[in-house]
Amino acid sequence: MIAIIGGGGAGLMAGGFLSSFGQSVTIFDGNEKCGKKIYITGKGRCNLTNACSAEEYLNNVVRGQKFMMGAIRRFSPQDTIDFFENNGLKTKIERGARVFPLSDKASDVTKTLLKTCKDCNIRLNEKVESVVFDKTTNKFILTTSKCIMHFDKVIVATGGKSYSLTGSTGDGYKFARMFGHNIIKPCGALCAIEIKDKFASSIMGLPLKNVELKCKFDGKRKSLFGEMMFTDKGITGPIVLSMSSFINRSENVELAVDFKPALSEEELETRILRDFSVNQNKNLTYILRGLLPKNFVPVFLNKAGLDGEKKVNSVTASERKIIVSTLKNFELSFSKLYPLDSGIVTSGGVDLKEINPKSMESKLQKGLYFIVEVLDIDCGVFLCKINN
Ligand SMILES: Cc1cc2nc3c(=O)[nH]c(=O)nc-3n(C[C@H](O)[C@H](O)[C@H](O)COP(=O)(O)OP(=O)(O)OC[C@H]3O[C@@H](n4cnc5c(N)ncnc54)[C@H](O)[C@@H]3O)c2cc1C
Numbered sequence: 001m002i003a004i005i006g007g008g009g010a011g012l013m014a015g016g017f018l019s020s021f022g023q024s025v026t027i028f029d030g031n032e033k034c035g036k037k038i039y040i041t042g043k044g045r046c047n048l049t050n051a052c053s054a055e056e057y058l059n060n061v062v063r064g065q066k067f068m069m070g071a072i073r074r075f076s077p078q079d080t081i082d083f084f085e086n087n088g089l090k091t092k093i094e095r096g097a098r099v100f101p102l103s104d105k106a107s108d109v110t111k112t113l114l115k116t117c118k119d120c121n122i123r124l125n126e127k128v129e130s131v132v133f134d135k136t137t138n139k140f141i142l143t144t145s146k147c148i149m150h151f152d153k154v155i156v157a158t159g160g161k162s163y164s165l166t167g168s169t170g171d172g173y174k175f176a177r178m179f180g181h182n183i184i185k186p187c188g189a190l191c192a193i194e195i196k197d198k199f200a201s202s203i204m205g206l207p208l209k210n211v212e213l214k215c216k217f218d219g220k221r222k223s224l225f226g227e228m229m230f231t232d233k234g235i236t237g238p239i240v241l242s243m244s245s246f247i248n249r250s251e252n253v254e255l256a257v258d259f260k261p262a263l264s265e266e267e268l269e270t271r272i273l274r275d276f277s278v279n280q281n282k283n284l285t286y287i288l289r290g291l292l293p294k295n296f297v298p299v300f301l302n303k304a305g306l307d308g309e310k311k312v313n314s315v316t317a318s319e320r321k322i323i324v325s326t327l328k329n330f331e332l333s334f335s336k337l338y339p340l341d342s343g344i345v346t347s348g349g350v351d352l353k354e355i356n357p358k359s360m361e362s363k364l365q366k367g368l369y370f371i372v373e374v375l376d377i378d379c380g381v382f383l384c385k386i387n388n
Contacts, residue, residue, distance in 0.1 A: 001024050001026070001150070001151045001152050001153075002018055002023050002024065002025050002026070002151060002152065002153045002154070002155065003025075003026050003027075003028065003128075003140065003142055003149070003151040003153070003154045003155070004018075004025060004026070004027045004028070004120075004154075004155045004157055005028050005128045005131070005142075005154065005155070005156050005157060005158055005171075005172070005175070006027075006028070006029060006156070006157035006158040006159060006167075006172070006374075007027045007028070007029035007031075007034035007035065007122060007124075007157075008029075008034070008035055008036075008037055008038065008157060008159050008166075008167070008168070008372075008373075009035060009037070009038055009109075009113065009372070010157040010159070010371045010372035010373065011027055011029070011034075011155070011157035011371075012027070012034060012035060012110075012113035012114065012116070012117055013113060013116075014155055014157060014371060015027045015116075015117045015120040015122075016113060016116025016117045016120075017116075019116075019117065019118075019119040019120050020116070020119075024121075025117075025119075025120040025121065026120065026121040026122075026123060026149070026151070027117065027120050027121070027122045027123065028123050028126050028127070028128050028142075028144060029122070029123070029124055029125075029126070029167065030125070030126065030127035030128075030145075030167050031124065031125070031166075031167045032124055032125055033124065034110065034113075034114060034122065034124070035109075035110035035113060035114075036166040036167055037159065037163060037166040037167070037168065038106050038107075038109055038110045038113075039106050039107060039110065040106070040163070040166070041106050041109075042098075042100060042106060044104075044105070044106050045100050045101070045104045045105070045106055046100065046101060046105075046106035046109045047098045047099065047100060048080060048081070048084060048091060048099045048100065048101070048109065049077040049080040049081060049099050050077055050096070050097045050098055050099060051077065051078075051081065051093045051097040051098075051099050052077055052097050053076070053077075054072045054073045054076040054077065057072055057076070057077050057379075058072055060379075061377070061378070061379045062189070062245040062246060062347075062378040062379070063189075063245075063347055063376065063377055063378040064352055064375065064376060064377030064378065064379070067352045067355075067357045067375075067377065068357070068377060068379065069357075070357055070358055071357065071360075077099075080099075081099055084101075084109070084112055087112050087115060087116055088112060088115070089101055089102075089108055089109065089112040090102035090103070123144075123146075125145075126144045126145055126146050127144060127145045127171075128142055128143070128144050128171070128175075129143045129144060129145060130142070130143045130175075130178065131154055131156075131175045131178060131179075131368075132178070133179070133365060133367075133368070134150075137150070138152075139151060139152060140152070140153070140154045140367065140368070142154070152367060153367045153368070153369070154367065154368050154369070155360075155369040155370075155371060156172045156175050156176065156368070156369065156370045156371070156374055157172075157371050157372060157374065158170075158171045158172030158175070158374050159172070159346070159372070159373045159374060160186060160343075160345065160346020160348075160349060160373040160374065161173070161186045161340055161341075161346050162188060162191075162340055162341050162342065162343040162344070162345065162346045163341065163342075163343075163344075164341055168346070168373070170186065172349070172350070172370065172374035173186070173349065173350070173374070176350045176362075176370065176374070179362060179364050179365045179368060180364050180365075181350050181351060181354050181362065181364060182350075182351040182353075182354060183348070183349060183350060183351065184348040184349060184350075184351055184376040185348050186340060186346050186347070186348035186349055187248040187249065187337065187340060187343070187346070187347050187348050188244060188248060188337050188338060188339070188340045188341075188342060188343025188345075188346070188347070189244060189245040189248055189343050189344070189345040189346065189347035189378045190241040190242070190244060190245060190343060190344035190345050191241065191244040191245075191248065191337045191338050191340075191342060191343035191344070192231055192234055192235065192236035192240060192241070192244070192337070192338040192342065193234050193235050193236070193240055193243070193244055193247075193255070193334065193335075193336075193337055193338070194233050194234040194335040194336050194337065194338060195233070195234045195235060195255070195332045195333055195334060195335055196333035196334075196335045197332055197333050199299045199302070200230045200231065200232065200233055200234055200235070201230075201232045201233065202299070203230045203295055203296060203299060204230055204231055204232050205229060205230070205231075206229060206230050206293060206295055206296060207227060207228075207229045207237070207293075208227065208228050208229065208237075208257065208259070208293065208296070209227050210225070210226075210227070210261070210262075211225075211226075211227070211228060211239075211257050211258060211259055211261065212224065212225045212239075212257070212258040212261035213228060213239045213240060213243055213255065213256075213257055214255070214256045214257070214258060214329070215243055215246070215247060215253060215254065215255055215256075216253070216254040217246070217247045217250040217252065217253045217254070218250050218252070220246075222243065222246050222247075223258075224239040224242055224243055225239065225261060226238050226239040227239065228240045228257075233335075234335070234338065235332065241344065244337055244343075245345075245347060245378050247337075248337055248347055249347075253334040254331070254334065255331070255332040255333075255334050256329045256330060256331045256332065257329075257330040257332065258327075258328050258329065258330075259291070259292060259327045259328070259330065260291070260327055260328065265324050265325070265328055268324050268327060268328065269320065269321075269324050272287070272291075272320060272323060272324065273320075275287050275290060275291075275312075276312045276313075276315065276320075279312060280311075280312060280313045281311060281312075281313065282311070282312055283308060283309050283310060283311055283312065284301070284306060284307070284308050284309070284310050284312060284315065284323075285297055285301070285308035285309070286312075287312055288300060288301070288308070288323075291327065292327075300326065300327075300330070303326060303330065303331075304322050304323060304326040305322070306319060306322065306323070345373065345378055346373055347376070347378040348376055349373070349374050349375050349376040349377075350370045350374055350375050350376060351376055352375060352376050352377070355370055355375065360375075
């Protein structure tokens with residue numbers, strides 16, 4: 001008798017496999033339906049996996065890469081695709097090798113998973129409150145919101161602590177602690193970033209395309225190329241969300257945007273000199289509108305301390321250098337990540353040192369397992385190109 005706590009993607013997948021091997025499986029979920037989070041994944045379309053090799057997949061894992069190596073090599077992204085296809089879900093591959101259901105409906109993913117769980121006893125609206133191991137009977141005692149039940153093995157698939165309205169409220173950490181597990185402080189991953197600069201709200205929603213977000217943290221450097229945008233109090237968009245996964249455990253973070261990553265400082269200066277020479281009677285604002293989104297120009301001028309009305313024929317060499325260096329290194333003042341609940345993924349969780357990567361079994365309690373987001377793993381940044 002196996003209990004699975006949580007009927008999200010992880011719990012359903014485990015339930016389907018175990019029941020197909022003849023195991024008696026009971027899945028508990030506090031919600032009125034299973035897979036509530038799956039419905040909102042991939043903007044309602046669910047990006048199932050990526051059509052890539054196991055190695056490529058692992059290269060994009062931000063935390064827990066070594067821990068996941070065996071699991072991903074044994075069950076590769078292609079195995080995930082085959083699993084869904086073999087269970088009747090047609091899939092398609094889109095830009096960035098992202099795999100989606102052909103129907104574009106995340107709900108079809110949940111339906112497919114539920115189909116594999118047809119032999120499981122699924123108990124909805126039933127929250128597990130505690131898990132205790134009884135040494136005299138060698139059984140786990142689960143106290144739920146409705147009753148007390150006994151099991152030989154327990155799989156904790158309760159998810160992380162973000163998007164808590166979908167049911168992932170961090171209960172798995174509580175159960176893990178009951179068995180002496182260490183919990184790495186949960187924090188948001190794939191999360192927007194708050195900045196101290198007051199101008200953000202004035203250009204909220206403004207997209208910056210083909211820029212490079214550069215970051216220094218804990219003596220490391222990371223830069224990501226792609227698209228970002230400003231929010232009421234910070235920045236978001238693909239490269240920002242991806243960057244958050246690298247910096248979410250650091251206090252001292254330096255952020256800067258390179259608006260012209262394809263050009264060196266010298267090349268950019270040459271380009272600006274050319275612009276100046278053909279527009280000698282125009283002002284700086286006019287020139288900068290050719291280099292930046294129109295609405296960003298006042299913010300840029302303010303940061304560079306330059307007068308947008310100044311005619312380009314009176315711009316000095318040192319002012320030109322300031323323009324170049326500000327375009328190549330527009331500093332943003334990091335404040336913190338947006339709250340954990342808004343993270344697409346929770347980073348942190350059950351300490352991987354205490355889990356057997358071959359079986360996901362606790363090293364502290366035989367018969368107790370932890371799977372997927374409740375663990376201290378963060379698997380995935382396919383949203384943009386990582387430069388270093
Ligand atoms: C907006 C958004 C978009 C995303 N898009 C994608 C995407 O396109 N592709 C992708 O791979 N990932 C995506 N993710 C991430 C992905 O959804 C999660 O990583 C994944 O759902 C984790 O699965 P899980 O089963 O571990 O946890 P969850 O899906 O969170 O499931 C945990 C389940 O446990 C239940 N539960 C918790 N505590 C208890 C308890 N005490 N008793 C009973 N039940 C309990 C909850 O009700 C819940 O159903 C996205 C996430 C978000 C928020």
